[in-house]
Amino acid sequence: MNKIITRAEAKAQGLKRYYTGKKCKRGHLSERRTQQADCIACRDILDKQYKIDKADKIKKYRIDNVEKIKIGKKKYRHRHAEKIKEYQKNNRAQFNLHRSNCELRERNLNKNWNDQMLRYYEESTQLTKETGIKHHVDHIVPINGENVSGLHVPWNLQVIPAFNNISKGNKLLETIIIYDK
Numbered sequence: 001m002n003k004i005i006t007r008a009e010a011k012a013q014g015l016k017r018y019y020t021g022k023k024c025k026r027g028h029l030s031e032r033r034t035q036q037a038d039c040i041a042c043r044d045i046l047d048k049q050y051k052i053d054k055a056d057k058i059k060k061y062r063i064d065n066v067e068k069i070k071i072g073k074k075k076y077r078h079r080h081a082e083k084i085k086e087y088q089k090n091n092r093a094q095f096n097l098h099r100s101n102c103e104l105r106e107r108n109l110n111k112n113w114n115d116q117m118l119r120y121y122e123e124s125t126q127l128t129k130e131t132g133i134k135h136h137v138d139h140i141v142p143i144n145g146e147n148v149s150g151l152h153v154p155w156n157l158q159v160i161p162a163f164n165n166i167s168k169g170n171k172l173l174e175t176i177i178i179y180d181k
């Protein structure tokens with residue numbers, strides 16, 4: 001357990017933290033920072049929240065400013081063309097990875113997958129209602145296949161009657177064999 005010490009004593013001893021043995025206003029029994037006199041558990045919570053808020057803001061900014069960011073990147077690449085060339089030469093694998101990440105992120109930002117995917121789910125509900133046969137949204141390449149793993153993206157979705165799913169395993173196996181050759 002922490003030794004109980006007043007803030008003044010902690011200051012006098014040059015300690016960064018002190019412990020009063022009393023709960024903070026949020027009920028933490030936690031050390032406090034000597035300089036700010038604030039609860040460290042509270043501080044952690046605020047830090048975490050701040051990081052989440054900041055990430056959300058950045059995400060929103062990127063979505064709202066796709067064109068502006070594109071132009072900025074272009075300008076940067078132009079200004080530092082020589083440096084970038086040199087870096088690419090020396091860090092080929094790293095650069096390729098970075099480029100893939102950028103492309104994937106851009107694709108994520110430019111396309112509203114949610115809207116596209118929602119349509120499949122709406123269609124499935126509609127068909128079930130109209131035909132009286134249960135339909136569901138199926139992943140063309142299964143998410144948890146034994147040998148493959150598909151993605152939850154619009155182009156891997158299809159609406160099929162629920163019972164159709166049973167015969168799917170064989171079809172998929174054929175596809176894999178074809179690709180294998």
Ligand SMILES: [Zn+2]
Nearest residue numbers: 024028039042
């Ligand atoms: Zn606290």
